[in-house]
Amino acid sequence: GPLLVFALLARWLLLAALGVAIYFLFTVLGGVIAAPFLEVLSERVERIATGASAPSDSGLAALARGAVRSIVEEGKRAAFFVSVQLGLLLLGLIPGAQPIAAAASLAFTALFLPLDYTAHALDRRRVSFRVRRRWIFGHPAEMLGFGGLGLVLFFVPGLSFLCLPWLVTSGTLLALELGPPDGRSPAS
Numbered sequence: 001g002p003l004l005v006f007a008l009l010a011r012w013l014l015l016a017a018l019g020v021a022i023y024f025l026f027t028v029l030g031g032v033i034a035a036p037f038l039e040v041l042s043e044r045v046e047r048i049a050t051g052a053s054a055p056s057d058s059g060l061a062a063l064a065r066g067a068v069r070s071i072v073e074e075g076k077r078a079a080f081f082v083s084v085q086l087g088l089l090l091l092g093l094i095p096g097a098q099p100i101a102a103a104a105s106l107a108f109t110a111l112f113l114p115l116d117y118t119a120h121a122l123d124r125r126r127v128s129f130r131v132r133r134r135w136i137f138g139h140p141a142e143m144l145g146f147g148g149l150g151l152v153l154f155f156v157p158g159l160s161f162l163c164l165p166w167l168v169t170s171g172t173l174l175a176l177e178l179g180p181p182d183g184r185s186p187a188s
Contacts, residue, residue: 030164042124118132118172122175150163
């Protein structure tokens with residue numbers, strides 16, 4: 001009796017956790033797949049916002065190089081995000097640490113989203129990942145506001161993928177408004 005109820009409850013909890021994990025995995029994977037298109041969008045938004053003309057090297061080869069660079073950089077960010085979230089998941093397996101792990105996961109995600117959606121503008125400037133992280137923490141109110149709103153959008157299934165262009169546009173404009181971080185070095 002009681003063991004059967006416990007087994008059914010555990011089964012439903014594990015299925016729910018698996019569903020959430022698959023949802024976020026597809027969100028991360030979708031971001032990697034969409035990266036080349038979002039890179040073009042970010043570049044266009046920046047040109048409109050700054051009044052700059054189109055780059056002289058805008059042929060098919062330049063587009064392909066930009067797409068490959070964008071996929072590689074987005075893959076690095078996705079790997080960083082997944083590795084930190086897995087660490088927080090392991091922390092959550094420690095009895096009593098679940099509230100801390102959940103709060104840390106939400107806070108990390110809220111800070112990661114600005115890192116991810118300002119990335120297209122900062123990738124073009126070859127700003128290193130380390131400098132970007134310092135830049136994010138240097139503007140906590142702006143970044144938590146942007147990331148918090150993005151996090152809320154990610155909790156609505158399907159809306160997150162539809163809002164990718166909006167988030168990239170907003171991230172590009174945020175990077176332009178706050179000014180790119182100093183310490184431009186080859187992306188790491």
